[in-house]
Amino acid sequence: MLRFAVAGSPLSTPTPGGSVKGLERAHALGIKAMELEWVQSVPKNPQRMAEIRETAERLDISLTVHAPYFINLNSPDVAKLAASKKRIWDALAMAELCGARSVCVHPAFNLGQSPDVAYANVRRATADIMEMKLKLFPHVNLAYETMGKATQFGTLEEVLRLSKEFDIYPCVDPAHMHARENGKINSKEEWNAMFDLYEEFLGKASLKFVHMHFSGIAYTEKGERHHLPLQESDAKWEDFLTVLKERKIEGTVVCESPLMEEDTLLLQQTFEIKRNAENRNVPVQRIQRL
Numbered sequence: 481m482l483r484f485a486v487a488g489s490p491l492s493t494p495t496p497g498g499s500v501k502g503l504e505r506a507h508a509l510g511i512k513a514m515e516l517e518w519v520q521s522v523p524k525n526p527q528r529m530a531e532i533r534e535t536a537e538r539l540d541i542s543l544t545v546h547a548p549y550f551i552n553l554n555s556p557d558v559a560k561l562a563a564s565k566k567r568i569w570d571a572l573a574m575a576e577l578c579g580a581r582s583v584c585v586h587p588a589f590n591l592g593q594s595p596d597v598a599y600a601n602v603r604r605a606t607a608d609i610m611e612m613k614l615k616l617f618p619h620v621n622l623a624y625e626t627m628g629k630a631t632q633f634g635t636l637e638e639v640l641r642l643s644k645e646f647d648i649y650p651c652v653d654p655a656h657m658h659a660r661e662n663g664k665i666n667s668k669e670e671w672n673a674m675f676d677l678y679e680e681f682l683g684k685a686s687l688k689f690v691h692m693h694f695s696g697i698a699y700t701e702k703g704e705r706h707h708l709p710l711q712e713s714d715a716k717w718e719d720f721l722t723v724l725k726e727r728k729i730e731g732t733v734v735c736e737s738p739l740m741e742e743d744t745l746l747l748q749q750t751f752e753i754k755r756n757a758e759n760r761n762v763p764v765q766r767i768q769r770l
């Protein structure tokens with residue numbers, strides 16, 4: 481099964497909300513997955529995690545987590561490196577408690593170093609992180625994200641290679657790849673090549689439990705500027721859905737559009753129409769917007 485996740489509590493969640501209220505609102509909208517956005521800090525209350533877990537299980541909503549942005553596993557500063565690892569461990573610990581299956585992490589900045597040096601540093605830090613993860617947080621995946629700027633560590637090859645080495649799976653964000661490559665990675669051929677490489681590194685079965693991001697994106701020659709609503713962007717998002725359908729990809733695709741639930745439902749409903757059209761061999765019809 482492929483689920484489309486809203487990136488955080490839906491905008492239409494009654495306030496004050498929190499994740500439990502967000503899950504209830506997502507369920508009411510017909511959304512079946514949510515990414516918990518711990519991008520500023522990781523929550524500390526285990527009781528709260530138990531409530532999130534209970535609610536998500538009751539409503540049958542799959543959970544993933546986005547770890548804090550303030551992480552650099554390539555930092556030469558010992559204190560910053562230690563703080564980065566701690567943020568990842570904290571996110572993995574809380575994710576394990578709330579039943580999230582995967583935690584997405586922006587791994588590092590290149591800091592002008594050669595790709596080989598940056599890779600070696602991130603690899604060394606990952607070995608440390610994984611040692612504790614395997615003992616204490618065995619069920620949750622550490623997902624390194626493909627990043628949208630050349631100054632950031634995280635090309636598709638880098639995250640696939642790291643993931644293979646540590647038997648984890650990455651968070652591939654085709655919008656980031658599109659921005660980083662200045663408008664490339666926006667066609668069926670390129671997305672198929674992306675999934676071919678994924679499969680080559682991690683095996684065919686790996687495409688049955690993906691943790692991905694998708695959205696429209698604004699970019700310059702330096703890469704990502706900010707995320708955009710699907711229909712205000714140059715993303716060929718309907719073709720992307722066709723590739724997901726044709727390759728029978730399963731897992732979670734998190735919609736990172738600023739329109740949150742509206743674009744999550746646009747992806748979900750368009751995907752359903754495409755799949756049903758294939759099953760019943762009827763033409764794709766216009767879908768109902770919110």
Ligand SMILES: [Zn+2]
Pocket residue numbers: 546584586625
């Ligand atoms: Zn991210």
